Amino acid sequence: MNYNADEKGYYGEFGGAFIPEMLYPNVEELRANYLKIMYEDSFQEEFNQLLKDYVGRPSPLYFAKRLSEKHGCKIYLKREDLNHTGAHKINNTIGQILMAQKLGKTRIIAETGAGQHGVATATVCALMGLECIVYMGEIDIARQAPNVARMKMLGAEVRPAKSGSRTLKDATNEAIRDWINNPVDTHYIIGSAIGPHPYPDMVTRFQSVISEEIKWQLKEKEGRENPDYVVACIGGGSNAAGTYYHFLHEPEVGIIAVEAAGKGVNSGESAATSALGKVGIIHGCKTMLMQTPDGQITEPYSISAGLDYPGVGPMHSHLYKTGRAEFYSATDDEAMAAGLELTQLEGIIPAIETGHAFAIFAHKKFKKDDVVVISLSGRGDKDLNTYIDYFKLA
Amino acid sequence: MSNRIKSKLQEDKKLLSIYFTAGYPSLNDTVQIIQDLEKNDVDMIEIGLPFSDPLADGPTIQESSTHALKNGMTTELLFDQLKDIRKSVSIPLIIMGYFNPMLQYGVEAFCKKCHEIGIDGLIMPDLPLDVYQSDYEAIFKKYGLLNIFLITPQTSDQRIHQIDKASDGFIYMVSSASVTGSKSGFGQEQENYFERVAAMNLKNTQIVGFGIKDAETFKQATKTAKGAIIGSAFIKHLTANGITKIADFINKIR
Numbered sequence: 001m002n003y004n005a006d007e008k009g010y011y012g013e014f015g016g017a018f019i020p021e022m023l024y025p026n027v028e029e030l031r032a033n034y035l036k037i038m039y040e041d042s043f044q045e046e047f048n049q050l051l052k053d054y055v056g057r058p059s060p061l062y063f064a065k066r067l068s069e070k071h072g073c074k075i076y077l078k079r080e081d082l083n084h085t086g087a088h089k090i091n092n093t094i095g096q097i098l099m100a101q102k103l104g105k106t107r108i109i110a111e112t113g114a115g116q117h118g119v120a121t122a123t124v125c126a127l128m129g130l131e132c133i134v135y136m137g138e139i140d141i142a143r144q145a146p147n148v149a150r151m152k153m154l155g156a157e158v159r160p161a162k163s164g165s166r167t168l169k170d171a172t173n174e175a176i177r178d179w180i181n182n183p184v185d186t187h188y189i190i191g192s193a194i195g196p197h198p199y200p201d202m203v204t205r206f207q208s209v210i211s212e213e214i215k216w217q218l219k220e221k222e223g224r225e226n227p228d229y230v231v232a233c234i235g236g237g238s239n240a241a242g243t244y245y246h247f248l249h250e251p252e253v254g255i256i257a258v259e260a261a262g263k264g265v266n267s268g269e270s271a272a273t274s275a276l277g278k279v280g281i282i283h284g285c286k287t288m289l290m291q292t293p294d295g296q297i298t299e300p301y302s303i304s305a306g307l308d309y310p311g312v313g314p315m316h317s318h319l320y321k322t323g324r325a326e327f328y329s330a331t332d333d334e335a336m337a338a339g340l341e342l343t344q345l346e347g348i349i350p351a352i353e354t355g356h357a358f359a360i361f362a363h364k365k366f367k368k369d370d371v372v373v374i375s376l377s378g379r380g381d382k383d384l385n386t387y388i389d390y391f392k393l394a
Numbered sequence: 395m396s397n398r399i400k401s402k403l404q405e406d407k408k409l410l411s412i413y414f415t416a417g418y419p420s421l422n423d424t425v426q427i428i429q430d431l432e433k434n435d436v437d438m439i440e441i442g443l444p445f446s447d448p449l450a451d452g453p454t455i456q457e458s459s460t461h462a463l464k465n466g467m468t469t470e471l472l473f474d475q476l477k478d479i480r481k482s483v484s485i486p487l488i489i490m491g492y493f494n495p496m497l498q499y500g501v502e503a504f505c506k507k508c509h510e511i512g513i514d515g516l517i518m519p520d521l522p523l524d525v526y527q528s529d530y531e532a533i534f535k536k537y538g539l540l541n542i543f544l545i546t547p548q549t550s551d552q553r554i555h556q557i558d559k560a561s562d563g564f565i566y567m568v569s570s571a572s573v574t575g576s577k578s579g580f581g582q583e584q585e586n587y588f589e590r591v592a593a594m595n596l597k598n599t600q601i602v603g604f605g606i607k608d609a610e611t612f613k614q615a616t617k618t619a620k621g622a623i624i625g626s627a628f629i630k631h632l633t634a635n636g637i638t639k640i641a642d643f644i645n646k647i648r
Contacts (some may be wrong), residue, residue: 016525017522018520018521018525019520019522020449020450020520020521020544021519021522021523021543021544021545021546021549021557021568022519022544022546022548022568023548024522024549024553024569025546025548025550052471069596080574106531158632163460164446164447164460165480169447169515173447173449175450177449177450177452177573180449180450180571181571181572181573181576182571183546183548183571184548184571278498280494280497280498281492281493281494281497281520282447282494283447283449286521291494291498293470293497293498294468294469294470294495294499295445295496295497295498295499295500296445296446296463296495297446297447297494297556298446
């Protein structure tokens with residue numbers, strides 16, 4: 001079984017490029033060039049240099065001793081939270097900004113949910129001196145105020161998405177409309193492993209530095225490259241895609257995905273796409289998607305803005321459908337409790353998105369010798385207000 | 395029976411096509427709007443099947459779509475509203491929508507239903523050419539439905555020829571790089587594009603859409619093209635005046 005994208009961008013039955021003709025020239029230009037550009041020596045050199053000196057890679061693989069004792073297995077944390085800008089998102093934006101430059105684009109647009117991708121995009125635009133416009137749902141602007149301020153300070157324009165649920169889905173719609181209106185000079189930096197081909201594959205390849213590092217880091221610590229499990233939270237699924245990538249075809253590595261159940265999978269307020277979704281088309285790709293029987297996309301809910309998305313990347317739909325990955329979902333309460341536990345046992349405040357990955361221990365019991373690598377995809381600074389309100393810390 | 399779109403394209407006149415969103419302003423306005431448009435000498439109608447996330451549409455059609463869905467519009471209900479439409483209306487009818495609702499209904503079931511009702515063609519902007527040709531063309535043809543493709547100012551000559559070859563009926567010529575309803579008036583850039591396409595001697599005629607809102611833009615758009623489509627401007631008229639004054643709008647166009 002192949003778990004990567006084929007030439008047309010399909011992962012099994014999922015993926016492809018379901019785009020209006022207005023987007024065809026841009027998407028086709030990218031599709032025809034992305035692999036060639038990405039694997040040029042000069043591109044790789046610049047990309048790796050920036051990841052090292054600017055992002056601070058490799059990110060540590062940290063053995064979490066107290067958390068391991070608590071849950072009775074060997075837990076390693078892949079510290080993407082220590083990257084510049086505080087999450088894994090920067091790996092992809094560095095790659096895509098270099099790609100945009102090679103394609104001669106001068107104006108950058110992006111969508112953002114939690115604001116992490118928006119900040120990562122605004123950051124690389126400041127670094128390269130390019131104009132940056134970030135679309136963000138009105139609701140998310142309110143609940144992620146620190147990130148909004150960071151984007152503005154970095155010189156980006158934050159445009160509110162006011163339609164639909166006013167969250168990540170709608171921000172993505174607005175970014176796509178912007179690209180339709182500005183087809184010549186603009187590159188759209190999609191932040192997740194979603195969208196029309198080649199985006200899911202391109203984003204996954206840029207994020208695959210995560211699993212590449214895990215391999216050699218684990219070899220140093222445990223004497224073997226392959227853990228028993230890799231665990232990641234999934235909204236669109238970019239940190240998960242990067243965490244899984246080099247293990248997809250290693251059958252002894254269990255792949256675990258944790259989605260956001262919101263107030264409960266069947267509460268009507270959830271973003272657990274694998275449990276609630278059906279095959280459909282969203283934002284240019286065929287994937288699992290939360291929708292009405294009539295094919296209208298439904299409004300998701302999660303306490304974490306970054307997981308508040310009604311679809312999931314096509315690679316993950318394929319991993320779910322084929323059974324290659326185990327899918328779980330964690331409620332708001334479980335994610336918040338897991339975030340607090342990590343904070344108090346290891347002194348690390350995770351992003352609420354990331355808290356979902358740590359809620360795996362409420363759902364699955366691991367064996368004593370199991371080596372479990374969890375993607376600590378982002379830090380929780382941006383979520384302090386939500387933590388303060390939830391735990392009544394003020 | 396030959397397809398009504400093809401017959402209409404043979405007529406010696408510039409064609410006016412009107413788009414509206416089914417279920418807007420009120421859920422059951424669909425049939426009344428279609429009948430009034432025909433009565434006022436509109437040549438062709440695009441019935442918009444509303445979608446929650448209309449990527450190619452600007453604010454006006456986003457709002458009419460959201461409103462129509464809130465009113466309770468569904469694919470099944472639209473088909474039900476249209477079941478007797480051919481008893482009273484004879485101009486070409488096209489359903490314009492996004493691909494996901496069609497996919498959920500079942501592509502073949504959707505096409506079959508369109509055929510039974512007397513729909514002549516479909517416009518599905520996010521059903522791309524290659525997927526259509528590999529997976530769905532045979533089904534569309536089986537039920538006598540023309541699939542209308544879009545081109546834009548950024549579409550290469552080579553791609554336009556490819557689309558022309560795959561098309562049967564007309565090509566939907568998007569006037570400018572934009573979502574629906576967002577440009578006002580046409581400039582030199584549009585005229586150059588209209589002329590470039592006209593000079594390509596395509597086998598299919600072209601009908602221009604996006605940015606047409608009044609007599610002047612209709613005239614500009616149809617200088618070289620066979621006809622023009624008005625959508626957002628008509629929706630705005632419905633929003634402001636309801637469905638009883640459709641004649642006022644149409645009479646101002648030509």
